Amino acid sequence: xxxxxxxxxxxxxxxxxxxxxxxxxxxxxxxxxxxxxxxxxxxxxxxxxxxxxxxxxxxxxxxxxxxxxxxxxxxxxxxxxxxxxxxxxxxxxxxxxxxxxxxxxxxxxxxxxxxxxxxxxxxxxxxxxxxxxxxxxxxxxxxxx
Amino acid sequence: xxxxxxxxxxxxxxxxxxxxxxxxxxxxxxxxxxxxxxxxxxxxxxxxxxxxxxxxxxxxxxxxxxxxxxxxxxxxxxxxxxxxxxxxxxxxxxxxxxxxxxxxx
Numbered sequence: 676x677x678x679x680x681x682x683x684x685x686x687x688x689x690x691x692x693x694x695x696x697x698x699x700x701x702x703x704x705x706x707x708x709x710x711x712x713x714x715x716x717x718x719x720x721x722x723x724x725x726x727x728x729x730x731x732x733x734x735x736x737x738x739x740x741x742x743x744x745x746x747x748x749x750x751x752x753x754x755x756x757x758x759x760x761x762x763x764x765x766x767x768x769x770x771x772x773x774x775x776x777x778x779x780x781x782x783x784x785x786x787x788x789x790x791x792x793x794x795x796x797x798x799x800x801x802x803x804x805x806x807x808x809x810x811x812x813x814x815x816x817x818x819x820x
Numbered sequence: 821x822x823x824x825x826x827x828x829x830x831x832x833x834x835x836x837x838x839x840x841x842x843x844x845x846x847x848x849x850x851x852x853x854x855x856x857x858x859x860x861x862x863x864x865x866x867x868x869x870x871x872x873x874x875x876x877x878x879x880x881x882x883x884x885x886x887x888x889x890x891x892x893x894x895x896x897x898x899x900x901x902x903x904x905x906x907x908x909x910x911x912x913x914x915x916x917x918x919x920x921x922x923x924x925x
Contacts, residue, residue, distance in 0.1 A: 708862055710872040720868060746867045752906075752923060791866025794908070796873030797858070797924040802866045 676819040679779055680741055683809055684721045686776040687743060691717050694765040696758065697747075715749045715762060728815075737813045741780075747803035750796070759790060759803040766805060779820075780811040826881075826916035833881055833917075840878065842885065842907075843893045852884035854920075856896050876905060876922040885918055894920070 684703060692701040700716035709716055720743065727738040747762045749755045767785060774783045787806040792799065813820060837853035844850060857877045862870040878896065888894065892907050909921035 705869055708870045708872040709867075714871075718867070718869065744868070748867060748869075748871065750871060750873075752925065793863050793865040793871070794923075795863050795875060796861060796871060797876050797922065798873075799923070800863060800865050800871045800873070804866065 678818050679739075679811060679813055679820045680721055680724060680818075682820075683741060683776050683779050683811065684719060684743065686779060687719045687745070687770075687807075690769050690773070690776075691719065691745065691766055694762065694769060696762050696765060709748045709750075711750070715747070715751075715758060717762070717766070718746045718748065720744045720746070733815065734817070735815050737815055739811050739813055741809040741811065743807040743809060745805040745807060747805070748800070749803075750798050750800045752798055755792075755799050755801040756790075759801050763788065763803055763805060770807070776809060776811075780809045782808075782810045784808045829915075829917055830881055833879065837879075838897050840897075841895045842888045843895075844887045845889065845892055846887070850885065850887055852880055854878040854880040854885075854896075856898065858898075876924065878920040878922060880918050880920065882912055882916050882918040885920075888920075893925070894922070896922075 688701055688703045697715050697717050700713045702718045704720055705718045722744050723742045725740045728735045730736045747759050749758045770783055785805050785807050790803050792801050837855050840852055840854050842850045858874040861873050861875050863873050864870050890907055894905050895902050904925040905922035907920045908923045911919040
């Protein structure tokens with residue numbers, strides 16, 4: 676068994692693999708640069724987590740809020756912005772099919788989207804960043820659930 | 821005053837350049853010789869990881885490419901294959917040499 680956070684992130688990757696425009700180009704915590712063979716592509720990261728303790732007696736229940744970032748990488752001429760929007764739509768639809776992340780979580784919400792661009796290479800590139808919050812419950816001392 | 825004269829630099833373009841063809845927006849075509857270069861770059865665009873990119877450039881003699889402007893198409897032999905690019909930035913250095921920043925089509 677692995678940490679619930681790991682399983683949620685893996686569920687996100689599984690859910691977002693095979694989408695119409697990105698296919699198998701979906702990566703778990705990729706740290707290496709994106710190149711032509713893996714574009715357009717999606718990278719999934721879990722970036723932070725907070726815990727609340729709604730009960731008092733150990734072992735306490737933990738209300739966890741996991742912040743995940745889903746990044747869309749696109750390189751193409753002229754319609755890069757439309758492609759990022761289309762892939763974002765694909766992601767939103769895919770995530771909505773199971774907000775519980777295969778019963779690991781209570782809820783999944785996309786809370787923000789923002790973009791950046793560059794034209795310093797052989798074609799324009801654009802990154803779309805979707806920030807997600809995933810709420811789940813755990814018991815202290817049992818992070819693997 | 822530049823260290824090298826334009827004639828000195830024309831020698832470099834003639835010796836190390838490749839035969840290119842440009843298509844000005846006004847019609848017709850222009851043949852010129854230019855040094856092609858595509859330096860590799862890791863470009864940050866706001867994500868956690870960078871893009872691995874080439875930065876294609878043409879170094880030309882200004883008088884040979886004065887009819888070309890941003891948006892025009894140029895055909896460049898890259899690894900022995902004719903490749904079409906769009907001129908995206910025209911950078912004249914004021915001494916008779918112009919550099920084009922290119923977008924691959």
